[in-house]
Amino acid sequence: MTELLAQTFVNGINIGALYGLITVGLSLTLGVMKILNIAHGEFLMVGGYFAFWLFKLFNIDPFLSLPLVAIALFLLGGLFYRILLAGVARFHEEVKLKNSLLIGFGLFLIFPQIAITLWTADERAITPAYSGGSLPILNVRVAYVPFAGVIVAIVVILFLHLLLKKTYFGKAVRGTSENWKAAKLMGINVDRTYLITFALGVAMAGLAGVLVGLTQSITPDVGMSWTLKALIVVVLAGIGSVGGAFFAGLILGVVESVGAIFMGPYTVALGLLIFLLILMFRPQGLFGKS
Amino acid sequence: MILEVKDLSKTFGGLVAIRDLNFVVNKGQIVGLIGPNGSGKTTLFNLISGVLKPDKGFIKFNGMPITGLKPHGVCQKGIARTFQLTKPFANMTILQNVMVAKMYGSESIRNMKQAREECEKILEFIGLAGKSSATAATFGLVDRKRLEIARALATKPRLLLLDEVMSGLTAAEMEEAISLVKSIGDFGITLIIVEHVMKAILEISDKLIVLNYGEKIAEGTPQEVVHNKKVIEAYLGE
């Protein structure tokens, strides 16, 4: 039994790291710009398919394609911000939230259809030669690829953390998220800060997509379930808590994994129910402020 | 006495917004509520109208306790209020805006035709007669304030709380507003008015209540209050 638990724990960490990564991008956008990007998962899908193409067409190893995906999706995110959201971002909070939600919803309708046209509805997985391999540590099988995924997630999140804490950009982000009007008066280019923040969030979704393509598979409708997961983790962690998002993701991953042993098909439903209860009684999340 | 406030207190986190407040308002009076920024005037309005619940003390209206009633309940009892930052129903017509108040307020009229007639009378009284089918979103500041008052009046209040109606008005508009407030008083409606424009409030009020840091520091006729040392200090600082 302990072996089983240990194995599921490791599996939980593997998937939890991905949950954390997908959520951090969403949390960043929500915390700084007060915009909920409901199409966040769609960018994960784009990243996954892009890495798949690089692998299938040009034989680029998926781990090597990570920086390419990051740059491509950063640019894509910037583009979308410019075209769709720049005007909305400066509105009064309620209107901004509603409009950005609706725009995200529109994208959520469009992206999967484009994906079906380009890649068909079949599942696509990125399977390099070393895919199935694993290393036995103690009595647990630690699979190479998911483990590397965890490392990637940690590296990316650390990078973001350093970016926010140590750079001028990070200061600009923190200032803008607290009070954009004051930040503007102090000379911070609010528009550019928002642009980069949004693009960063999208880039991180894309990176998560590559990892999903490696460890699971990419389908045109994979977007929504990942957006939902990210929403849950964001609420669990508390909005705006970037570090908290990662840990909350890990917690969700482990709880789901271990819970599945006992709850079987109802695991996800139970998780959602717990989420609802937290939403109602502790909306600031586990790590957020009251 | 139409309104009795006793030992009223309200704290937000560590901040004391209202502290041990006691006062009484008599029927037909026009009471001015003044004090420096942050002294708790709007909080008091929120407590009376049911938007907030006090931590201590009670409020009685016509002898009946209304502490803890939800805002719609307070309205049903006969207390109406306006908001400092107007809250129009932007995508509805002016007439519809007032109809909501008429059909849901105290002594509400359920018949649409009758309600419409009453509302058109109110719009005429307030000076918005020709614009009844305009959408509230198209209104400028002055008309929005008029609408705010019209809606409050439509709920047939016995007590009306006006929150800074004069802010942002020109001198001429202010004269109109003052005479409007006076005529509302002439209908027998008791008024409590929060105002920063001293000239206006000194002119209209029967008595003034002065708040500072959530406490009442003075109460009396405008003449008495204006010469009160504590009041002068509160406004000018030490």
Place this chain on the structure above:
Amino acid sequence: MDRWKQILITGGILALLALVPLTTTRTDLLTWFTFTLLYITLSQSWNIIGGYTGQQNLGHAAFFGLGALSSRYLWLSGIPLPIAFLLGALVAAFFALVIGFPAFRLRGIYFVIGTLVLAEILRIVVDTLLPRALVLPSKLLSTYSLVPRYYISLGIAFLTVAAVYAISRSRLGLGLMSIRENEDAAETLGVNTQIHKLVAFLISTFFAGLAGGIYAYYSSAVQPGYLFQPVWTFDAVIIVFVGGVGTILGPIIGSVFFVLLQRLLSLYLPGGMHLAVFGVLFIIVVLFLPGGLIELMSKLRNRILGGSRLN
């Protein structure tokens, strides 16, 4: 447009629609009409809570599914069809009553996410308990006819539109809209916002349940989990927004356009392309045309009639 004209036009349209099955036996046409009427019902039902009251309930599919499942079960157990529909809708409304109080404690974005999650929970539970498709018994399969399905759709669609019409001209309608516009101000003016939101929710979910009943009656075979898929919510939402949120004609025009586009596009492009088109329209509506197609139409009408029309 004055009262008599309105009644005549509505009567005329209804009469024409009633004659459709008598003039054609083409099943594809009848199916097309039936689905349009289904979507009119579904979208109008969401319009009540989302369009008029301003509460973006993303769990609408749950009530569609509950109505569908219950009415189908009751009908196949021998209950006469109209009663089965009614009871199915009441089941949906009852569920709304149960979750209404806790659901409306959530505000803004939390309400949106919360309702979505709630519907997902229900979908997973139903999918796990009833994974296999429900098929009509062979006796009913052999006598299956689209015609009664069409008339039921027509009747229910008419009822739903009539309900929305009645609400929009009533005191209730004013109260609901005031909540949408500014909940705090509405409360201060005497509107019991809690109760009103709940009432709108009950009415909305009742008609969603009826819509579900139509679909369940129409389907010769259906997988229970599919009835609870969020696509039913999203279809309703996009139809309402693109058509004209908070209007009576909006969802009707939106539904006609939606099903038409779906049928046309599916001839040349992969299955769901109409969704992508609607996605683009949706974004256009949000950014430039908040009143939807209705607003577009009235702008065009003003443009065409030019100076002779006063604002």
